[in-house]
Amino acid sequence: MVLAAVVAAAFPLAGCSGAPSWNLFGGGQDAANLPDEPAEKLYNEGIALQNRRSWRQAALKFMEIDRTHPYTEWAKRALVMAAYSYYEAQDYDETINQARRFLQLHPGAPDAAYAQYLMGAAQYDQIPDVNRDQGRTERALVVLEEITRKWPQSEYATAARRKIEVARDQLAGREMMVGRYYLERRQFPGAINRFRTVVSQFQTTRHVEEALARLVESYMALGIVNEAQTAAAVLGHNFPDSQWYKDSYKLVSSQGLQPREDTGSWISRAFRRVTG
Known part of the structure; x- marks a missing residue:
C-alpha cells in the first residue's frame, strides 16, 4: 500500500556561517550551549531523508522539531510527518502514538483526517490471520469508521471504506470459523450464536450466504423448523443462485418442508433492517 504523505513545501536551508572553532585542548563552544537549529532547516533535512527512504532517521528529525520548537506551526507539520515516516518504517506503535498526539493537539487541523487514516492504516496492517485473536482488526475498524463519520468527503474516507470492507470480512470469517467448530461438535446453540452474529452484523460480507445455510442446518438439527425455514x-x-441455497432447500425439503419466511423471526428483521 502506498500512502500519499501530505508534505509541506520545503524551505531553503538556513545559512551555516558563524560555526564555532574547535581545538584539541578543549577550546570552542560547549555543545550544550549551542542554539537550536532553525525549524525550517530541520524540516528540510527530514524531507531529504524521506526522499532517500531513510524513514526512521526522517522521523527522528521531525521529532527534533517537536522537541526544540514546540507549539509552532513547524512542530505541527513535523508531527504528522513523523507519523508518516514511522509508518513507512513499519514502526506501527510509534505511528499510532504520533498520529494520536497530533489529533489530541490539533483536532481541527486540515491534516487531522490524514493523521486518523495513518492510525487506522497502522492497525490495519497488523491484522492477523483469521485463526488468531482479532483485537487489532476490531481496533482498526473503530479508527477507520471514525474517518467516514468525521470526514466523509475526504480522499481518506474513500480509502478507509475499502479497508473497512476487508476488516469486516475478517471479523465475519472469524465468527464463521468458530461457528463451524461448534457445529462439527454438534454444539448447536453455540454455533447458532456465531452464525447469528454474521447475519446480524456482517451481512454485507461474503460469509453471509454460508451463515444462513449453517443456520438452516443448526435449526433443523434442533428441530426448530420455523427458523430453519425462515433462514x-x-x-x-x-x-437465489447460490449453491448454499440449493443445499439448504434440499435439507428442508428432505423433511417434507419448504422454505417459508416468518416475518417475525430475528432473521427476517435483520435483513429488513439493512435492505428496508
Whole structure:
C-alpha cells in the first residue's frame, strides 16, 4: 500500500556561517550551549531523508522539531510527518502514538483526517490471520469508521471504506470459523450464536450466504423448523443462485418442508433492517 504523505513545501536551508572553532585542548563552544537549529532547516533535512527512504532517521528529525520548537506551526507539520515516516518504517506503535498526539493537539487541523487514516492504516496492517485473536482488526475498524463519520468527503474516507470492507470480512470469517467448530461438535446453540452474529452484523460480507445455510442446518438439527425455514427463505430471496441455497432447500425439503419466511423471526428483521 502506498500512502500519499501530505508534505509541506520545503524551505531553503538556513545559512551555516558563524560555526564555532574547535581545538584539541578543549577550546570552542560547549555543545550544550549551542542554539537550536532553525525549524525550517530541520524540516528540510527530514524531507531529504524521506526522499532517500531513510524513514526512521526522517522521523527522528521531525521529532527534533517537536522537541526544540514546540507549539509552532513547524512542530505541527513535523508531527504528522513523523507519523508518516514511522509508518513507512513499519514502526506501527510509534505511528499510532504520533498520529494520536497530533489529533489530541490539533483536532481541527486540515491534516487531522490524514493523521486518523495513518492510525487506522497502522492497525490495519497488523491484522492477523483469521485463526488468531482479532483485537487489532476490531481496533482498526473503530479508527477507520471514525474517518467516514468525521470526514466523509475526504480522499481518506474513500480509502478507509475499502479497508473497512476487508476488516469486516475478517471479523465475519472469524465468527464463521468458530461457528463451524461448534457445529462439527454438534454444539448447536453455540454455533447458532456465531452464525447469528454474521447475519446480524456482517451481512454485507461474503460469509453471509454460508451463515444462513449453517443456520438452516443448526435449526433443523434442533428441530426448530420455523427458523430453519425462515433462514432458507431469506437465503433464497437474497441469493437465489447460490449453491448454499440449493443445499439448504434440499435439507428442508428432505423433511417434507419448504422454505417459508416468518416475518417475525430475528432473521427476517435483520435483513429488513439493512435492505428496508
